[in-house]
Structures are given as C-alpha cells and as structure tokens.
Amino acid sequence: MFKKILIANRGEIAIRIIRACKEMNIKTVAVYSKADEFSLHVKFADEAICIGKGPSLESYLNIPRIIAAGEITNADAIHPGYGFLAENAQFSKVCKENGFVFIGPDSEIIELMGNKVNARISAEKANVPIIPGSDKLNAIEDLLEIGRVIQYPLMLKASAGGGGKGMRVVKNEEEAKKFFGVIKNEAEKAFNNPEIYVEKFIQNGRHIEVQILADSYGNIVHFGERDCSVQRNNQKLIEECPSSFVDNDLRKSLTESAINLAKQVNYVGVGTIEYLVDDDKNFYFIEMNTRIQVEHTVTEMVYMVDLVKEQIGVHFGKKISYSQSDIKMKGHSFECRLNAEDPDNNFMPSPLKIESLNFPGGIGVRIDSYIYAGYQIPSYYDSMIGKIIIHSSNRDKAIVKMIRALEETFVEGPKTTLPLLLKIFKNNKFKSGDFNINFLKNFLEENKEKLNEPSK
Secondary structure: OOEEEEOOOOOOOOEEEEEEHHHHEEEEEEEEEEEHOOHHHHHOOOEEEEEEEOOHHHHHOHHHHHHHHHHHHHOOOOOOOOOOOOOOOOHHHHHHOOOEEEEOHHHHHHHHOOOOOHHHHHHOOOOOOOEEOOOOOOHHHHHHHHHHHHHHOEEEEEEEEEOOOEEEEEHHHHHHHHHHHHHHHHHHHHHHHOEEEEEEEOOOOOOEEEEEEOOOEEEEEEEEEEEEEEEEEEEEEEEEEEEOOOOHHHHHHHHHHHHHHHHOOOOOOEEEEEEEEOOOOEEEEEEEEEOOOOHHHHHHHHHHHOOHHHHHHHHHOOOOOOOOOHOOOEEEEOOOOOEEEEHHHEEEEEEEEEEEEEEOOOEEEEEEOOOOOOOOOOOOOOEEEEEEEEEOOOOHHHHHHHHHHHHEEEOOOOOOHHHHHHHHHHOOOHHHHOOOOOOHHHHHHOOOOOOOOOOO
C-alpha cells in the first residue's frame, strides 16, 4: 500500500481523507495556504507544508507548488479531494510525469468526461439516454435552429463547466440571442474555454446520481443512487440515499446505465454519473464527476462502505474484493451542507470568527467539518463549513433524527444556513417526498422574510 499521501485540498474533505489514511496506516501530508494556517487539517496530518497566500491561484490551484511539496516530503501519491484540481486533466498528467500516483482517473478520462459535449457523445455510444440538445455551438444561428426544433425552454451550458457554474435557462428566441454571447464569455472567464452547448430544459426533474467504483481489472460495482434535487442555483444543499422517488425498476435501469458508461470509457476509481429524471421516470444523462463527491457520505451510511478507502485501494492497483451481489442497502441517510451564508441576504457569504459552536451527537449522527470555536473562517474559499449526516432505519425516522440533530447545532458568529435547513426538514412537501429541482426556489419565495424566525 502507499506509504505517504499528499492531500491537495483543504477543509472537511482534507480531514476526511486523513481519517481514511490513518485507518489504512498511511502517512499524510497536508498543504495549506497562509489563510488556513490554523485549519484542523494542518493539525491532523503527519506533515504540513505551506504553499502560498490565501487566494486559490497562489495556493490550492498552484500545481508547481503542490508538486514541490510532494517531492520535499517524499509522498508517493496525491489525493485531490473534490473541487480545486480534482478534475483538472493537466494536474493528473503532471502528477504522473513527476512520479506520483494521482488518486483519480488518468488525464485522458478527466478530459473526455470533463468536456460535457464529449461526455454526451460517450453516453450515446454506451446507449445511455441523453437530453435532446446539441454538440458544440459555433454560432447563434445554430442555437436558434435547435430552439425551433426541440422548443424552448433550453439550458445553455459551458462545455467545460461544473459545480453549478456556466449555465443559463433561456425561455425564448429573444433570450437565446441575448445570452448566447454572455454564456460564452462566462465560460471563457470561469473555465478558460468558451465552448458552449445547449440542452432541452426539463422543468420539473429530479437530480439523481449513481455512485460507482471501478478497478483496473475491469470490475465495476455501484452503490445505488442519491437524490440531490434540493439545490439553489444548481448548488446542492441537501442530499439523501436512497431516493424516495426511485423504485426498483428505475434503480436497475439507472445503475445498469451508469456501469455501461463507466465500461465505455474504461473508467478506474470512484465516480458519479448524474441524471435528470422526469415525472414519468424517464431519465437523461447530465454529466459524470470523475472524483469523490461532497455527498458521498450518505452512500457510505446506507451501504456501510468507506468510499475513500476503496478509492485509494483501486488506485494502488488492488482488485475490488466483492461482487455486486455482496452490496446491500440498509436504511436511509440525509446530508445537510452547512454553509456560512446569510439566507436572508441573498445567501451572502459570512466569513466571520466562530464565537461558539456545538455539533450534535448520538447514534447514527456523523459530522464532517473543519471548524471549531475561535476559528476565523477564511474569505477566499467555498462557504461550506461542514456537513451534518444522519442514518436511520427508514426515511420518516431519518427526517425526525435530522431535525433533532439540527436543533442541537449552533454556530455563533457567522450567519449560516442552519435555520433554512431546519425549516426545510419540517416542510410537509419535503417530508412527503413531493419535490424536484425547483423545490428550494419555490420554498424561498413562499418563506420570504421568515427564514430567521424561530422554527416551530
């Protein structure tokens, strides 16, 4: 097994990887920016190297400095976590060229599946349903012609996009003309790639994703599905496993489709295939994430598997030691992303000092976080400061447990999404499972000026 892994990330995912490594008897190296000097991942790793100033471009996105840190500490592998360089094909390639195992796919696979147009083509080859749409759009005339054929509304997307960025709904031909150039410019600025494409916008779909694991011997297994439909501006807020909307027949179709796509591209590692599912349970491929997901925790709770350990193992060259028939689903799990944002002020980030803090406990409650009382939240990074994950025997009991866990939680200092999360879990539509990707938008409109009132 690897002797030492450098973690090219920060925050809760860095700590998550450190925990897995400790249990596998693998030494860890943390890299950190000056803004993260007092972050817990720096304390918990066996070694820590400062790689630059606070801004990501000077630290967590600086490939030469990360490689230098790996060389200085004699690491033999680099784990990118999620975000930052996790789906950067060049980083995967540079790691390999410098003698490090990249704990993620080869650069060719990242490049193939990271480009949404090419990913659609791969999905088609694997007989995976795709949303009606286009390949690369070369001119506004291409967009207008497609709009006449498949009808509005449409979703304009950056080919190299991800994380909910680089996409815009267009409702008619006038908006298509208006936003074509806007999205191209946004794609160029955000992803250094102006290429865009278009898909039919499915208005009331569910966001369902399938977790897969593949080794280098051609073995691929799945760990069911997650429902990630509660999201704001395409950023997930609450995830659950399994989905209350997915029946056994749909689950079989979704998971077989995901495995076929992984086989089509010769995938190795953990990966997630994301789908949009309509009211009639027709499903369509959205994208493949070639990394560990933020929401991998709910799958771990239901399937009793450590996905990070499995990921490290297959990239070391180990064979998956079990078959699909050995994998059993048990109970129900929810994850809440706790963000330092003000829901009453258009979710404005609130990077303040944490004056006092309490996280919940008890059977079936898991906390993945990097914060503590007295910690100053840096202003340079994503606003997520932790995840509250629970597990119970069924969905109804899981909701009750999450409400209890949220009510035990307090974070004093910054504004957080905690009041919003609690209100969602007490909402009757959410409780009944009657929701889709528009749930949060509608919920916020119905609860204006009420988010910071005490929840009843």
